[in-house]
Amino acid sequence: xxxxxxxxxxxxxxxxxxxxxxxxxxxxxxxxxxxxxxxxxxxxxxxxxxxxxxxxxxxxxxxxxxxxxxxxxxxxxxxxxxxxxxxxxxxxxxxxxxxxxxxxxxxxxxxxxxxxxxxxxxxxxxxxxxxxxxxxxxxxxxxxxxxxxxxxxxxxxxxxxxxxxxxxxxxxxxxxxxxxxxxxxxxxxxxxxxxxxxxxxxxxxxxxxxxxxxxxxxxxxxxxxxxxxxxxxxxxxxxxxxxxxxxxxxxxxxxxxxxxxxxxxxxxxxxxxxxxxxxxxxxxxxxxxxxxxxxxxxxxxxxxx
Amino acid sequence: xxxxxxxxxxxxxxxxxxxxxxxxxxxxxxxxxxxxxxxxxxxxxxxxxxxxxxxxxxxxxxxxxxxxxxxxxxxxxxxxxxxxxxxxxxxxxxxxxxxxxxxxxxxxxxxxxxxxxxxxxxxxxxxxxxxxxxxxxxxxxxxxxxxxxxxxxxxxxxxxxxxxxxxxxxxxxxxxxxxxxxxxxxxxxxxxxxxxxxxxxxxxxxxxxxxxxxxxxxxxxxxxxxxxxxxxxxxxxxxxxxxxxxxxxxxxxxxxxxxxxxxxxxxxxxxxxxxxxxxxxxxxxxxxxxxxxxxxxxxxxxxxxxxxxxxxxxxxxxxxxxxxxxxxxxxxxxxxxxxxxxxxxxxxxxxxxxxxxxxxxxxxxxxxxxxxxxxxxxxxxxxxxxxxxxxxxxxxxxxxxxxxxxxxxxxxxxxxxxxxxxxxxxxxxxxxxxxxxxxxxxxxxxxxxxxxxxxxxxxxxxxxxxxxxxxxxxxxxxxxxxxxxxxxxxxxxxxxx
Numbered sequence: 001x002x003x004x005x006x007x008x009x010x011x012x013x014x015x016x017x018x019x020x021x022x023x024x025x026x027x028x029x030x031x032x033x034x035x036x037x038x039x040x041x042x043x044x045x046x047x048x049x050x051x052x053x054x055x056x057x058x059x060x061x062x063x064x065x066x067x068x069x070x071x072x073x074x075x076x077x078x079x080x081x082x083x084x085x086x087x088x089x090x091x092x093x094x095x096x097x098x099x100x101x102x103x104x105x106x107x108x109x110x111x112x113x114x115x116x117x118x119x120x121x122x123x124x125x126x127x128x129x130x131x132x133x134x135x136x137x138x139x140x141x142x143x144x145x146x147x148x149x150x151x152x153x154x155x156x157x158x159x160x161x162x163x164x165x166x167x168x169x170x171x172x173x174x175x176x177x178x179x180x181x182x183x184x185x186x187x188x189x190x191x192x193x194x195x196x197x198x199x200x201x202x203x204x205x206x207x208x209x210x211x212x213x214x215x216x217x218x219x220x221x222x223x224x225x226x227x228x229x230x231x232x233x234x235x236x237x238x239x240x241x242x243x244x245x246x247x248x249x250x251x252x253x254x255x256x257x258x259x260x261x262x263x264x265x266x267x268x269x270x271x272x273x274x275x276x277x278x279x280x281x282x283x284x285x286x287x288x289x290x291x292x293x294x295x296x297x298x299x300x301x302x303x304x305x
Numbered sequence: 306x307x308x309x310x311x312x313x314x315x316x317x318x319x320x321x322x323x324x325x326x327x328x329x330x331x332x333x334x335x336x337x338x339x340x341x342x343x344x345x346x347x348x349x350x351x352x353x354x355x356x357x358x359x360x361x362x363x364x365x366x367x368x369x370x371x372x373x374x375x376x377x378x379x380x381x382x383x384x385x386x387x388x389x390x391x392x393x394x395x396x397x398x399x400x401x402x403x404x405x406x407x408x409x410x411x412x413x414x415x416x417x418x419x420x421x422x423x424x425x426x427x428x429x430x431x432x433x434x435x436x437x438x439x440x441x442x443x444x445x446x447x448x449x450x451x452x453x454x455x456x457x458x459x460x461x462x463x464x465x466x467x468x469x470x471x472x473x474x475x476x477x478x479x480x481x482x483x484x485x486x487x488x489x490x491x492x493x494x495x496x497x498x499x500x501x502x503x504x505x506x507x508x509x510x511x512x513x514x515x516x517x518x519x520x521x522x523x524x525x526x527x528x529x530x531x532x533x534x535x536x537x538x539x540x541x542x543x544x545x546x547x548x549x550x551x552x553x554x555x556x557x558x559x560x561x562x563x564x565x566x567x568x569x570x571x572x573x574x575x576x577x578x579x580x581x582x583x584x585x586x587x588x589x590x591x592x593x594x595x596x597x598x599x600x601x602x603x604x605x606x607x608x609x610x611x612x613x614x615x616x617x618x619x620x621x622x623x624x625x626x627x628x629x630x631x632x633x634x635x636x637x638x639x640x641x642x643x644x645x646x647x648x649x650x651x652x653x654x655x656x657x658x659x660x661x662x663x664x665x666x667x668x669x670x671x672x673x674x675x676x677x678x679x680x681x682x683x684x685x686x687x688x689x690x691x692x693x694x695x696x697x698x699x700x701x702x703x704x705x706x707x708x709x710x711x712x713x714x715x716x717x718x719x720x721x722x723x724x725x726x727x728x729x730x731x732x733x734x735x736x737x738x739x740x741x742x743x744x745x746x747x748x749x750x751x752x753x754x755x756x757x758x759x760x761x762x763x764x765x766x767x768x769x770x771x772x773x774x775x776x777x778x779x780x781x782x783x784x785x786x787x788x789x790x791x792x793x794x795x796x797x798x799x800x801x802x
Contacts, residue, residue: 042452047345048366049366049368050391051343051344051388051389051390051391051392051394051500052343052344052390052391052392053388053390053391053392053394053500053501054391055391056391056392056500057391057500059435059482059485059486060486060489060499062486065482065483066482066486067479067482070453071449071451075451075452076452076453077452077453078453079453080338080340080341080345081340081341081342081343081440082341082439082453083340083341083452083453083454084340084341084443084448084453084454084455084456084457084458085340085455085456085457085458086336086338086339086340086341086458086794087335087336087337087338087339087790088335089456089457089458090338090340090456091338092456093452093456114367114368117621117623120365120623120624121366121367121368121621121623121631122345122365122366122367123337123345123347123363123365123366124338124345124365125337125338126335126337126347129335131365159388160368160370160373160385160388161368161369161373163373164373165372165373167367167368167369167372167373167621168367168368168369168621170368192388192501193391193500193501246717246719247506247508247509247510247511247512247716247717247719248509248511248512248513248715248716248717272493272497272498272499273489273490273492273493273498273499274486274490276490276493276494276521277493277494277496277497277498278497278498279497279498279503281497282495282496282497282498282503282504282511282512283497283503283504283506283511283512284503286384286503288501294373294385298377298378298381299377299378299380299381300378300380300381300384301378301380301381301506302378
């Protein structure tokens with residue numbers, strides 16, 4: 001019933017070749033992986049009212065790869081979607097990191113924080129019979145962290161859960177911190193989802209040079225400092241009044257509902273998914289890095305003007 | 306088979322404590338969070354005599370999408386609802402645009418239908434690879450001895466692969482990261498970006514295809530195709546061979562539902578993976594009007610219970626005496642049904658791979674289909690194997706479909722927002738059936754309900770107190786050590802909840 005030994009050896013060959021290694025080279029590589037992340041800066045990544053899209057997006061980082069991020073740059077002490085442990089064992093790892101590296105670890109928050117129903121709209125763990133909510137964890141870990149990265153528009157500005165009529169009292173990290181007098185620095189890395197480069201780049205900046213220069217919305221100017229419309233390759237069409245009237249048409253996407261004229265991000269030069277495409281080239285910009293975009297910039301397919 | 310006994314960060318069981326607990330009566334185990342899934346899930350099981358005798362599945366998050374959608378422009382639904390799930394946004398997007406196409410009375414051109422399939426198909430491939438290697442594999446493979454791979458549940462016989470095979474599996478984990486990323490790139494060629502695509506809307510897709518896009522897509526998918534056929538599929542059977550006991554753990558409710566996915570015609574009548582239900586051992590055509598959502602045990606107003614989604618409502622009520630989840634309990638014809646790759650493949654009953662035939666001890670020229678796996682398909686390892694089989698089918702078809710595109714031809718047909726209309730969108734996300742239901746009044750969304758895979762599979766008990774598919778699958782699961790309930794999380798993850 002099993003695969004034969006020969007099948008297996010073939011399989012080993014195929015996969016080892018895939019990672020660019022000979023079969024013999026594998027054990028040392030695994031040893032190297034085991035040693036790698038031990039001394040790296042500890043990161044705790046928690047998720048509230050999110051869709052995991054920010055986490056999926058960061059997996060798409062190319063330079064460095066996500067394997068390099070996890071094994072050479074940071075030490076991921078807690079991340080629900082990738083960690084081996086579950087339940088109390090997972091929460092103990094989180095508690096241990098927060099205790100052992102108090103004032104030194106970086107907290108990444110994905111998803112918004114519901115404040116309605118005493119926080120029970122985002123129940124994220126149970127420790128010895130006690131429910132932990134996103135609200136309780138953001139307050140607890142937020143005071144202990146060296147700095148907080150609010151990744152994605154939900155964590156940065158409330159995002160989709162906070163869209164009208166905000167049924168759960170969803171809030172951003174900064175709003176919750178302000179309400180509870182927490183002074184830990186917060187860097188917003190918005191986007192629905194954020195480009196992986198914005199997340200990895202911000203982490204790298206913090207580790208190498210400290211907190212980057214931020215704009216009025218708490219975003220790194222390095223990534224969010226330029227207006228899409230001013231740099232758009234379709235700007236010529238706009239100036240000459242050549243507008244796409246429906247999808248499939250050539251021309252500027254303004255009349256299809258493009259929010260590029262009010263959106264600050266470097267998608268126009270960075271593009272997405274290893275540079276294969278970006279929203280305006282493909283369709284329109286929906287303004288996903290902007291505060292309140294789900295209310296301010298909807299209907300989505302309606303022109304700004 | 307070599308085994309690894311050294312505890313490495315996992316809680317060490319104290320036999321003296323475990324034994325009297327078993328003797329004294331049932332033990333309750335709470336696993337919260339259940340990690341390596343999308344979203345938040347808590348599972349509470351009662352163990353007696355070394356086996357699970359009762360299980361409750363709790364979805365602890367509520368965002369209120371249905372409430373947020375009300376009053377908005379109907380066209381916005383396909384963008385808003387993608388944010389339900391960042392792993393399967395295209396599944397929601399496709400369900401949403403099918404509902405909108407239906408409500409707007411528009412049929413996308415052939416290129417539009419094919420591009421939608423290519424986008425959804427690339428998402429299936431990335432999702433299945435991610436699920437096996439990055440979500441599930443760490444239940445069988447020891448990762449490197451560093452965070453986030455430690456701590457892990459540990460115990461005798463948990464990790465049965467020899468060091469040699471385990472190391473290869475770690476290599477595959479890394480390779481699979483690259484493969485799933487390439488699948489996202491292929492998807493973004495037509496979708497604009499991923500997660501959360503821009504390129505799909507009511508009426509079709511945004512861009513006319515050209516030769517450059519087609520070649521870029523096919524080139525990437527061919528590389529992934531090789532990985533899926535030569536590495537992913539055989540590896541699943543290799544792991545299954547080491548965990549044969551898990552071919553009879555996690556049976557579930559034995560009913561399946563598939564809405565059909567990857568339309569092969571522009572009217573959405575025929576599908577690569579067929580539409581149908583399998584209830585109490587018999588096949589039936591799907592009647593979408595027999596879907597109802599029940600909320601006796603969900604944190605919603607009781608007035609919302611047992612309604613068809615067209616008439617449905619989602620009004621949170623927390624706390625609630627009988628409630629234990631924010632997930633509703635959808636029922637088809639009053640009964641729980643499992644959705645997902647196993648359901649689709651069981652209903653379609655496609656031929657299996659050579660690796661599967663070998664695993665079953667059959668010659669490669671034998672005619673073997675999914676149902677020939679028998680009861681073993683309805684298990685932890687069966688679900689992993691059938692998911693891999695589906696991935697192989699889909700990646701092959703994506704390449705074939707891409708070559709059917711007509712460069713330069715339309716992929717979009719414009720249609721105005723109707724004053725009032727109803728629309729039904731039946732789709733299958735990678736992890737299972739996702740249906741969207743829209744009611745339009747005065748050109749705005751009057752009601753929008755989403756029935757997602759997590760509801761079908763990981764929902765709570767229904768109005769008659771019948772447990773959901775995952776809850777049923779957990780019953781009978783062997784638990785040797787309540788501190789390290791590895792089989793519980795294995796059963797859960799096999800569903801990709």
